[in-house]
Amino acid sequence: MSFDLVFFGGTGDLTWRKLMPALFQAFRHHKLPPDGRLLAVARDERSDDEYRAFIKERFAEVEPSKRPSEEEFARFAEMLHYRRMDLSQPEHYAGLKEWIDARGADVAVMFLATSPYLFPQICAQLGAVGLNGPRVRVVLEKPLGHDLASAQEINRVVRESFAEHQALRIDHYLGKPAVQNLMALRFGNALFEPLWRRESIANIQITLAEGLGVGTRGDFYDKTGALRDMIQNHALQLLTMIAMEPPSTNDADAIRDEKLKVLKSLRPFTPERVARDVVRGQYRAGTVDGRAVPGYLEEAKVPPDSRCETFVALRTEVQNWRWAGVPFYLRTGKRLAARDSQIVVNFREVPHPIFPGTRRANKLVIKLQPEDGLELHLLAAKGSGNNELLSPVSLDLDFDKAFPSERVGAYERLLLDAIAGRLNLFVRSDEQEQAWRWVEPVLDAWTDDAVGPRPYAAGSWGPPAASALVARDGCAWAEEQ
Numbered sequence: 106m107s108f109d110l111v112f113f114g115g116t117g118d119l120t121w122r123k124l125m126p127a128l129f130q131a132f133r134h135h136k137l138p139p140d141g142r143l144l145a146v147a148r149d150e151r152s153d154d155e156y157r158a159f160i161k162e163r164f165a166e167v168e169p170s171k172r173p174s175e176e177e178f179a180r181f182a183e184m185l186h187y188r189r190m191d192l193s194q195p196e197h198y199a200g201l202k203e204w205i206d207a208r209g210a211d212v213a214v215m216f217l218a219t220s221p222y223l224f225p226q227i228c229a230q231l232g233a234v235g236l237n238g239p240r241v242r243v244v245l246e247k248p249l250g251h252d253l254a255s256a257q258e259i260n261r262v263v264r265e266s267f268a269e270h271q272a273l274r275i276d277h278y279l280g281k282p283a284v285q286n287l288m289a290l291r292f293g294n295a296l297f298e299p300l301w302r303r304e305s306i307a308n309i310q311i312t313l314a315e316g317l318g319v320g321t322r323g324d325f326y327d328k329t330g331a332l333r334d335m336i337q338n339h340a341l342q343l344l345t346m347i348a349m350e351p352p353s354t355n356d357a358d359a360i361r362d363e364k365l366k367v368l369k370s371l372r373p374f375t376p377e378r379v380a381r382d383v384v385r386g387q388y389r390a391g392t393v394d395g396r397a398v399p400g401y402l403e404e405a406k407v408p409p410d411s412r413c414e415t416f417v418a419l420r421t422e423v424q425n426w427r428w429a430g431v432p433f434y435l436r437t438g439k440r441l442a443a444r445d446s447q448i449v450v451n452f453r454e455v456p457h458p459i460f461p462g463t464r465r466a467n468k469l470v471i472k473l474q475p476e477d478g479l480e481l482h483l484l485a486a487k488g489s490g491n492n493e494l495l496s497p498v499s500l501d502l503d504f505d506k507a508f509p510s511e512r513v514g515a516y517e518r519l520l521l522d523a524i525a526g527r528l529n530l531f532v533r534s535d536e537q538e539q540a541w542r543w544v545e546p547v548l549d550a551w552t553d554d555a556v557g558p559r560p561y562a563a564g565s566w567g568p569p570a571a572s573a574l575v576a577r578d579g580c581a582w583a584e585e586q
């Protein structure tokens with residue numbers, strides 16, 4: 106299959122930091138269809154060779170095992186092209202169309218790695234020159250809007266040029282191998298389904314913890330905050346994968362219909378519920394990995410009186426027969442104790458304990474990062490001493506060991522899927538809008554709230570109120586258990 110993959114924002118951070126390294130991995134592992142061109146477009150004047158040199162230099166920042174050798178880069182670079190484009194100029198889009206039509210590849214994918222404010226303009230211009238035919242797809246990177254109205258507006262404009270199945274909204278968490286394994290675990294194995302419900306599960310916790318702070322993105326982050334940056338998209342997408350009903354097929358719409366039902370079943374927030382069930386925090390100076398780090402308000406490009414949240418923990422419920430009454434806790438934050446993203450499914454305790462001592466319920470831990478694996482925590486008799494005393498043990502599955510050399514990173518997976526037209530791991534506009542609909546009352550309540558975010562020390566697990574939130578239900582976060 107021949108393809109053209111065009112990157113708007115071709116010299117930007119996302120392109121050289123994430124997309125090019127991901128494409129190189131796909132190329133190295135012979136997963137990228139060979140008959141392809143990668144075209145970067147941006148504002149300044151450069152030749153193909155200058156752009157290749159720019160990308161080559163940037164590979165120095167990629168982790169060593171993922172860097173190309175001279176010879177590998179030379180072969181990869183043959184696919185790389187560059188074109189100057191002023192995105193406000195219709196004739197520049199016409200020129201792009203000529204460049205694409207001259208070869209007539211089977212597929213042309215337009216990856217919008219620009220500021221989202223440019224999405225409407227780019228989509229309208231692509232449509233105007235006819236770069237929206239059946240073989241064209243457009244990939245949209247987050248943030249897709251900052252509230253429901255702005256997301257709807259972007260979708261409206263995109264829809265004027267592209268059909269829903271041509272518009273691929275990226276949530277890079279859906280590309281993570283652990284998330285695909287969650288689908289495999291639930292719908293490729295019969296074992297868990299009978300247990301995957303309120304009768305057996307006490308609560309579910311989704312934690313997306315980062316050790317890093319906001320770095321150089323202070324200005325962007327301060328207008329965004331953790332709720333928009335991580336909960337509205339990544340955490341909610343994970344929640345839908347955990348809570349959805351089995352889809353009737355593995356087709357994109359069958360899956361997305363079920364995910365949408367989950368989003369529609371989430372308990373709506375009222376101002377009272379926000380006050381009770383949502384904790385927001387902001388990091389202060391502290392120590393991460395043995396290193397002293399500044400607080401959020403001291404970070405570059407952050408206003409000294411900012412009320413932006415760098416941490417959110419919340420409690421919600423999925424209001425349907427399967428999940429009624431089961432708390433779902435979502436938590437994310439920057440400058441937490443560790444980079445550690447996982448989903449913990451806490452099962453109920455045995456109904457009638459016959460062993461003395463430890464009373465620990467089973468739990469299934471789906472680890473997203475830093476490693477990617479599954480742990481099933483059980484109680485077992487050690488076989489020595491007092492056999493009646495049970496000890497906690499776990500069955501561990503490390504996917505890197507189980508499938509060495511097969512692992513495909515999130516952007517690599519999503520780029521290959523975009524080229525192949527597999528839509529399962531992309532977010533449909535109605536899912537995205539429903540997620541905004543659900544978080545918006547929280548944003549509104551915060552605007553009116555005089556208190557602001559609660560401080561927490563960098564290197565901790567967030568404000569103590571986050572522990573109190575789960576303790577209220579008699580639960581504890583994984584690291585407190």
Ligand code: BG6
Pocket residue numbers: 315334446
């Ligand atoms: C992005 C957020 O979507 O996800 C960043 O904008 C965050 O703020 C990043 O750091 C986390 O992604 P990952 O894959 O490193 O967990």
